[in-house]
Amino acid sequence: xxxNYNEEQQMLFDSVDRFGQQRFxxxxxxxxxxxDIALNQKHWHEMAELGWLMIAIPEEAGGLGGSMADVxxxxxxxxxxxxxxxxxxxxxxxxxxLCDGSDAANVVLDKIGSGEAKVAAAFLEANSGYDLYRxxxxxxxxxxxxxxxxxxxxxxxxxxxxxxxxxxxxxxxxDEVEGISLFLVPKDAPxxxxxxxRSIDGHRHARLRFDQLRGAQRIGEADVxxxxxxxxxAKGIGAHLAEAIGSMEEVSRVTLEHLxxxxxxxxxxxxxxxxxxxIVDMKIACEEARxxxxxxxxxxxxxxxxxxxxxxxAKVRVSECGIYVGKQxxxxxxxxxxxxxLIVSHHFKRLYGxxxxxxxxxxxxxxxxx
Amino acid sequence: MELNxxxxxxAFRDEVRDFFAGSIPEDWRTRVRAGxxxxxxxxxxxxxxxxxxxxxxxxxxxxxxxxGWSPVQQYIFWSEAARAxxxxxxxxxxELIGPIIFxxxxxxxxxxxxxxxxxxxxxxxxxxxxxxxGSDLAALKTTAIKDGDHYVLNGQKMWTSYAHVASHVxxxxxxxxxxxxxxxxxxxxxxxxxxxxxVRKIPTMDEKYHTNDMFLDNVRVPVENLIGEEGRGWExxxxxxxxxxxxxxxxxxxxxxxxxxxxxAAARRVIGNVPLIEQPGFRGKLAQFEIEVMxxxxxxxxxxxDAANGAESxxxxxxxxxxxxxxxxxxxxxxxxxxxxxxxxxxAMEGEAAGLPSLPADxxxxxxxxxxxxxxxxxxxxxxxQHDIIARRAFGL
Numbered sequence: 001x002x003x004n005y006n007e008e009q010q011m012l013f014d015s016v017d018r019f020g021q022q023r024f025x026x027x028x029x030x031x032x033x034x035x036d037i038a039l040n041q042k043h044w045h046e047m048a049e050l051g052w053l054m055i056a057i058p059e060e061a062g063g064l065g066g067s068m069a070d071v072x073x074x075x076x077x078x079x080x081x082x083x084x085x086x087x088x089x090x091x092x093x094x095x096x097x098l099c100d101g102s103d104a105a106n107v108v109l110d111k112i113g114s115g116e117a118k119v120a121a122a123f124l125e126a127n128s129g130y131d132l133y134r135x136x137x138x139x140x141x142x143x144x145x146x147x148x149x150x151x152x153x154x155x156x157x158x159x160x161x162x163x164x165x166x167x168x169x170x171x172x173x174x175d176e177v178e179g180i181s182l183f184l185v186p187k188d189a190p191x192x193x194x195x196x197x198r199s200i201d202g203h204r205h206a207r208l209r210f211d212q213l214r215g216a217q218r219i220g221e222a223d224v225x226x227x228x229x230x231x232x233x234a235k236g237i238g239a240h241l242a243e244a245i246g247s248m249e250e251v252s253r254v255t256l257e258h259l260x261x262x263x264x265x266x267x268x269x270x271x272x273x274x275x276x277x278x279i280v281d282m283k284i285a286c287e288e289a290r291x292x293x294x295x296x297x298x299x300x301x302x303x304x305x306x307x308x309x310x311x312x313x314a315k316v317r318v319s320e321c322g323i324y325v326g327k328q329x330x331x332x333x334x335x336x337x338x339x340x341x342l343i344v345s346h347h348f349k350r351l352y353g354x355x356x357x358x359x360x361x362x363x364x365x366x367x368x369x370x
Numbered sequence: 371m372e373l374n375x376x377x378x379x380x381a382f383r384d385e386v387r388d389f390f391a392g393s394i395p396e397d398w399r400t401r402v403r404a405g406x407x408x409x410x411x412x413x414x415x416x417x418x419x420x421x422x423x424x425x426x427x428x429x430x431x432x433x434x435x436x437x438g439w440s441p442v443q444q445y446i447f448w449s450e451a452a453r454a455x456x457x458x459x460x461x462x463x464x465e466l467i468g469p470i471i472f473x474x475x476x477x478x479x480x481x482x483x484x485x486x487x488x489x490x491x492x493x494x495x496x497x498x499x500x501x502x503x504g505s506d507l508a509a510l511k512t513t514a515i516k517d518g519d520h521y522v523l524n525g526q527k528m529w530t531s532y533a534h535v536a537s538h539v540x541x542x543x544x545x546x547x548x549x550x551x552x553x554x555x556x557x558x559x560x561x562x563x564x565x566x567x568x569v570r571k572i573p574t575m576d577e578k579y580h581t582n583d584m585f586l587d588n589v590r591v592p593v594e595n596l597i598g599e600e601g602r603g604w605e606x607x608x609x610x611x612x613x614x615x616x617x618x619x620x621x622x623x624x625x626x627x628x629x630x631x632x633x634x635a636a637a638r639r640v641i642g643n644v645p646l647i648e649q650p651g652f653r654g655k656l657a658q659f660e661i662e663v664m665x666x667x668x669x670x671x672x673x674x675x676d677a678a679n680g681a682e683s684x685x686x687x688x689x690x691x692x693x694x695x696x697x698x699x700x701x702x703x704x705x706x707x708x709x710x711x712x713x714x715x716x717x718a719m720e721g722e723a724a725g726l727p728s729l730p731a732d733x734x735x736x737x738x739x740x741x742x743x744x745x746x747x748x749x750x751x752x753x754x755x756q757h758d759i760i761a762r763r764a765f766g767l
Contacts, residue, residue, distance in 0.1 A: 124711055129641035154711035159719065175642055195728065197715035200737060205714060264506035274754055330575075330744050334504050334752060335529045338574050338745040345575035349741070353714060360707065362651055 003294050005073050013073040015050065020081025026343065033084065033202045040160075044085060048115025052087070056235070057095045061109045068235070068297045072242035079246025082346055084202035086118055086157035092239040094119035096232035096301065097165050097182060100220040104184060108163055120158035121236075122166045122208050123229065125151060130359040132167070132229050133177045137210060139168035139218075146170075146183065146218060148191070148210040156357050159196040159204025162187055166208070167229060170222050182225040183216040190214075201346070201353035231301045234311045237358050238300040241293035241314055244322040244354045248289055251329040251347035252282045258333055275332060282328050285321035293318050312368040319355035319364075326351035373671075375442070383446045389423060390454035399455040400732060403631035404705070404739030405624070405698050406578070410493065410535040413460045417490035420459070426488035427464060434472045434480065435488045441674035448623040458621050462532070463487040463494035465617045467540045470557070470606050474598040483538075483559070497527040497541035497560070497584060504529075505755050507542075508551040508604070512586060514543035514558060521545065521558060521596070523566075523589040529749070530584040533569045536562050539584070545600050557603035559595040566590070576741035577716075618750065619670045619687065622694040625663045628701035632656060635708040635732055646708060659697070659704055666693050685763040688756040695746040695753060702740035705732070713737055 005013060023043055024032065032039055047053055052074055057063020064070075071092060078087060090112055098105040098119075111117035128134035137150025148168055158164065164185045172179025187194060191213030197205050220228055256279055259270030269275055296314030299307040326348035330337035337344045355361060375383070398408055407413065420426045428444050430436020439447065451458075468487050471479055486492040503509040512525025523543055533539060539560045548554035560567070566589035569582045598606055636647035636656065646652050669690055676683045706713045712730040716737055747753040761767040 127640045127642065129710070131641070134642060154714070156711075196719040197729070198717045198719055199714040200716050200741065203714075204719065207712075207715075263502075264504065264509065272754075274757070327744065331747060331752070334748050335499070335745070338748060340573035340575055340577075348744070349575060356711060356714060360710075362707070366651070 003291070005069065009069055009073040012070060013077045016052065016074050016077035016083075017080060019046070019050070020077060020083050024081045024083055029082065029346075035198075040085070044118075045115045047085070047087070048113070053091045053115055054113030056092050057109050057113050058099075061095075061101075061106055063095070063109065063113055068238055068300050071235075071239050072294070072297055075239045076242040076246035079243035079248075079350070080250040082202075082247065082343070082350055084350075086120065086160060086203070088236050088239045088243070089120045089157035089161070090118045093121050093232050093236035094163075094165060096235045097121060097228060098184075098219060099228065102219065104217045105219055108184065111162075117162040118160050119163045119165060120155050120161035120206070121229075121232070122152040122155045122158065122164045122206075123233075124154045126153045130363040131175075132233065133180065133226055134175050135167050135169050135180050136174045137166065137168040139170050139181060139183060139216065141170075142214075145214055146216045148183065148185070148213040148216050150210050152208040155206040155208060157203055158194075158206030158208070159198070161206065164192075164208060165219065166210075166216070167225065168210075168216075172223075177226050179223050180226045180229070181222045182219045182229065184219050185210075185213065185216050189216070199353055201350040203353060227303070230308065231303070233358050234308060235301045237311055237315050238293075238297040240354050240357055241289075241297065241318045244318050244351060245286070245290050245293050247347050247350055247354075248282075248286050248322050248325040251344060251351075252279070252286055252325060254342075254344060254347075255279060255282065255329045255332050258336075269332075278328055278332060282325045285325050289318045289321040309368055312364040315359065315364040316361050316368065319361045322351035323355050375446070379442055379446060382443055383450060386447055386450040387453070389425075390450055390456055393419070394454050394456050398457065400631070401735050402455050402457050402624075403627040404732075404735040404742075405628060405702060406735055406739050406742060407460070407580075408457050410460075410532065413457065414490045414493070416457055417459060417488075421489050426490075427468070428459075429465065430468065430472070430488075434468075434484050441678040444620070445623070445671060445674045448620045449626075452624045452626050455627055458624055460493070460532075461617045462496050462536075463492060463538075466496060467494050467559075470540075470597060474606055476594070478594065479559070479597070492538055493532065493536045495530055495532045495536035495539045495562075497530055497533075497539045499529045500526060501528050505752055508555075510542055510544065510555070512541065512543040514541075514545045514556055514591070516545065516593070516600075517590075519593050520590045521556070521593065523558070523560075523586045523591060525586050527584040527586065529572070529581050530569070531581040533562070533582040533584050534571065534579065538562060539567075540597075541586070542603050543586075548601070552604040554601045555603040556600050557597040557606050558591050559597065560589065560591055564589050564591065575744070576738045578738060578742065618691040618694050619673050622666055622670050622690060622697075625666070625694070625697055625701060628698070628705065629656075629660055629663060631732070631736070632659070632701065632705045632708050635705055635736070638731070639708060639710055652708070655704060659701060662693075662697055663701070666690065666697060669693070685760040688751070688759045688763075691750065692747075692753055692756045692760075695743075698746050699740075699743040702736065702743045705736045706740045709733070709736055 054063040055066040055070055059065035098109050123132050125136055139146045139148050166183045166185055167180055168183055169179055170181040191211045193209040195207040199205055259275055260268055262269050292314045296310040300311055329344050330348050333344050336342050425437055427436040428439055428447050432438035471483055500510050514521040514523050541558050541560055542555055544554055545556040546554040566587040568585040572581050637645050639646045673683050673686050715729055716734045718729050
């Protein structure tokens with residue numbers, strides 16, 4: 001048993017970390033966050049050239065076929081440096097969904113790997129909560145083509161997507177597990193309205209409306225897409241866990257540095273016991289998160305219920321620990337922690353965003369209990 | 371023990387309720403519920419509205435233009451304001467420097483400044499914190515050197531909230547170097563138009579413009595703008611800090627607004643066929659929050675009763691500040707949670723061909739309120755400092 005990255009994974013982590021440090025240093029990060037399209041595009045292509053975008057694409061589909069530990073090495077380094085690009089949505093979740101071996105899927109996988117296309121998964125609806133089986137959007141078959149109608153209220157990282165992978169009902173009632181199918185829809189399809197939103201952490205999400213959209217491409221078998229969707233989301237969550245761990249450890253490191261250097265009442269504030277205990281609790285939260293996050297990731301996406309339960313448990317605990325660490329990092333920095341200038345508040349906001357991405361703490365606690 | 375309002379109090383409550391009925395514009399209400407301050411021009415409008423009714427200074431004595439209300443009446447007034455989703459009055463003039471002026475000021479200072487605070491013709495901000503003097507305020511380095519009939523001020527202030535809209539600032543500065551750091555600090559009143567004052571925005575994580583760096587470069591202040599005696603500003607300043615905690619007590623009453631915001635968001639959001647507010651998990655959390663708010667409000671009521679009876683409140687002001695900041699953080703986070711994934715839709719991106727993008731109801735204020743709430747356990751004496759104060763005052767530790 002070994003919780004550490006192997007040598008290759010460590011090299012992968014180091015390489016992503018270097019990329020982050022060089023391109024997301026304080027001032028450059030601001031430019032990237034401001035939505036400089038050319039700059040964002042340039043970064044994305046660099047990530048493609050380094051092979052990261054195809055890490056989770058199977059070898060038979062032209063990818064690297066990496067393990068979840070490989071994925072963790074990448075997303076942890078991204079979390080450490082707050083790389084805010086839709087890597088998890090595009091390169092982890094989407095490939096897990098595009099697994100039917102069809103030409104349509106393989107074309108998109110190729111473009112994901114080469115950095116030519118971004119993909120986001122559209123599951124959540126106004127009345128669905130975070131439950132993936134509650135699907136009211138319909139796909140009816142007319143003249144041999146599917147016609148999509150309905151709305152998706154929140155598409156994680158859907159703001160810059162070129163394609164959407166959409167859950168829609170080909171059978172059953174709104175909350176049945178059977179009767180759900182998966183469709184591939186290009187962003188400019190007639191009948192699709194996309195509204196885009198900037199989040200607090202620099203990620204860009206979307207809301208979709210399908211108004212009699214004709215010609216959506218079905219991916220995989222009809223009616224039985226739910227298990228594929230759930231396993232895919234589990235992988236997305238697994239990648240996010242490592243991102244949270246990277247962010248938590250980095251913001252804790254920055255906070256420790258502050259405690260050692262900031263002086264009040266004639267001594268470093270780190271000499272006050274109440275703050276020592278706080279930073280210790282932050283450290284414990286990081287340890288907890290890394291342990292349960294790695295444990296859950298080893299079997300993520302397996303077709304058994306204990307794998308699903310583990311990822312739900314890890315999602316709950318890592319989210320709680322992440323929020324705790326983010327809040328305390330702000331608190332221990334005082335007014336500076338609340339400022340936009342220090343990286344601290346940016347970590348807090350990302351950890352907040354991560355805690356609700358692909359399901360809130362309450363949602364996953366409920367899933368664990370089920 | 372008598373915990374009911376008297377008949378006269380009930381009559382007063384009805385009078386206040388009538389005043390507030392329909393008086394608060396709809397577009398203020400969501401922001402007020404999020405615990406966000408309204409824009410300066412809106413707060414000025416609100417202050418003028420109260421002043422016209424004679425209620426501009428609810429905590430001041432009648433002789434200085436205040437209402438002379440009893441603490442119970444003040445409590446009723448704030449409760450009714452909260453009930454109507456009215457904002458808290460901007461406090462830096464009204465609750466911080468105003469009382470210092472009428473306690474320690476000269477007759478000229480009282481005449482010059484007090485009426486204009488009530489009428490909102492002047493807007494005051496507080497020049498206390500510095501880059502090296504936050505929790506440890508006595509470490510402040512800004513100097514005030516006497517030069518004839520002026521003080522000349524030099525230094526940098528930080529976290530000077532609303533300096534960008536204020537007409538005046540009250541500043542703590544060192545007028546002499548003494549062995550004990552708390553000595554030799556003077557409290558001075560400055561016109562923001564004085565040459566040598568530069569204000570620079572500090573961007574904050576909630577993306578709202580609150581606060582600033584303020585640079586003082588040979589700013590000349592007439593000696594008649596000194597409050598009380600030279601070198602004794604720390605004592606007056608400490609009165610201000612106590613007062614700031616009392617202000618929190620009044621703000622605590624406004625947590626009821628957060629409860630209504632959470633309730634309405636949770637009633638709107640349906641999962642499956644069941645509104646969130648009817649789901650046991652969420653219901654339990656909301657009930658817990660409401661209970662804790664109720665406990666805090668009874669603490670506030672007790673603080674008011676002590677004040678009415680002329681009793682010392684000891685460290686209860688600090689306790690209320692601590693609990694209020696915790697609850698405002700928990701409440702706004704619960705509101706964000708009630709809104710679901712769309713709460714992350716902070717700002718609609720422009721340039722959509724398909725018409726204007728629409729933000730969900732409550733956004734971005736719920737999220738902005740949740741982010742802003744993080745600073746409530748930092749400003750006005752951080753939670754860590756409040757614990758120290760309570761340990762010292764309550765237990766002599």
